[in-house]
Amino acid sequence: MGVGVLGWLVLMMCSALATAGLRRHALRRGLLDVPNARSSHQRPTPRGGGMAIVITAVAAWTALVGSGGLAPSVYAALLGASLAVAGIGWLDDRGHVSVRTRLGVHGLAAIWALFWLGGLPPVFPWLNGLHLEVFGLGLGGLYLVWLLNLYNFMDGIDGLAGIQALTVCLSAALLGVLAVGMEAAWGPLLLAAAVAGFLPWNFPQARIFMGDAGSGFLGVALGVLSLYSGWLDPALFWAWLILLGVFVVDATLTLLRRLLRGEPVHQAHRRHAYQRAARHLDSHIPVTLGAAAINLFWLTPWAAAMALGAIPAPAGLALAYAPLIMLALLLGAGRPDDS
Numbered sequence: 001m002g003v004g005v006l007g008w009l010v011l012m013m014c015s016a017l018a019t020a021g022l023r024r025h026a027l028r029r030g031l032l033d034v035p036n037a038r039s040s041h042q043r044p045t046p047r048g049g050g051m052a053i054v055i056t057a058v059a060a061w062t063a064l065v066g067s068g069g070l071a072p073s074v075y076a077a078l079l080g081a082s083l084a085v086a087g088i089g090w091l092d093d094r095g096h097v098s099v100r101t102r103l104g105v106h107g108l109a110a111i112w113a114l115f116w117l118g119g120l121p122p123v124f125p126w127l128n129g130l131h132l133e134v135f136g137l138g139l140g141g142l143y144l145v146w147l148l149n150l151y152n153f154m155d156g157i158d159g160l161a162g163i164q165a166l167t168v169c170l171s172a173a174l175l176g177v178l179a180v181g182m183e184a185a186w187g188p189l190l191l192a193a194a195v196a197g198f199l200p201w202n203f204p205q206a207r208i209f210m211g212d213a214g215s216g217f218l219g220v221a222l223g224v225l226s227l228y229s230g231w232l233d234p235a236l237f238w239a240w241l242i243l244l245g246v247f248v249v250d251a252t253l254t255l256l257r258r259l260l261r262g263e264p265v266h267q268a269h270r271r272h273a274y275q276r277a278a279r280h281l282d283s284h285i286p287v288t289l290g291a292a293a294i295n296l297f298w299l300t301p302w303a304a305a306m307a308l309g310a311i312p313a314p315a316g317l318a319l320a321y322a323p324l325i326m327l328a329l330l331l332g333a334g335r336p337d338d339s
Helices: 004-029 049-066 074-093 099-117 133-154 160-177 186-201 211-232 235-242 243-262 273-281 287-306 312-332
Strands: none
Touching: 004 049, 004 099, 004 186, 049 074, 049 186, 049 211, 074 099, 074 133, 074 211, 099 133, 099 211, 133 160, 133 211, 133 243, 160 186, 160 211, 160 235, 160 287, 186 211, 211 235, 235 243, 235 287, 235 312, 243 273, 243 287, 243 312, 273 287, 287 312
């Protein structure tokens, strides 16, 4: 059971080689992301490299369930939901897929995952005693659909989505081991290896982009893993929420401010806090590294305190998020470009 350090490095190498192959394919087929007024990059760049993460992670999870390191129900949730989301993202990367179709697939993927996981874990103890089956299904579905879409929204500068996934997975695996055991760690550890192999192609300067297939896959995979952790220990779900804070806060604040102004929220833009920071600094590197530092040195200690029972869930989440909300507002998350 498990993979060990050597296995982790092999997975990382497989992901890196798969990314190289996808880059050659994209260049031959002309699958390029051409800069426009809403882009944060300045030159045509191949896209679709996130499929390397998909292929490597799915293969690793398949081997893990075969060795008994991952429950078949969790594997079914991960496999069905993540492949559906990656598949519709891959089609969108190669052409246009309507928003309605994408959201329909996303909703079905969320329902599939929740069915195999057994619904929303008991992460709201203050609601115990109520009939929460339908409420939990709706709330869990909304959580998964929002998480996979916000991950797509936040994949806009070099390395940010990859480093976010890598740091979140490694921290979540560590906390899972401390709170429950290796059962909570294998899934995120293998996903981290797949992301680590892709990252050298995407940071510090992107030679290929992740694309909707990769970003959507990461969003739904992280969501499923966080819900599974919540079934092992409800405190772990709240720890995952804290670890995801950089993306959750920026994307949610930006969406809410655009909704309040009546703007079409599905339309591409450059109004996220991280995009404004990258333009202000004229570089993607400090923004991506800054997000990693926040994850490791601010959010991970709070998540650890949550996972180990040192602080209650709502209070810990609020304390961890408060400075992120202030920073996002100061950077102008969701603010019109001319203000």
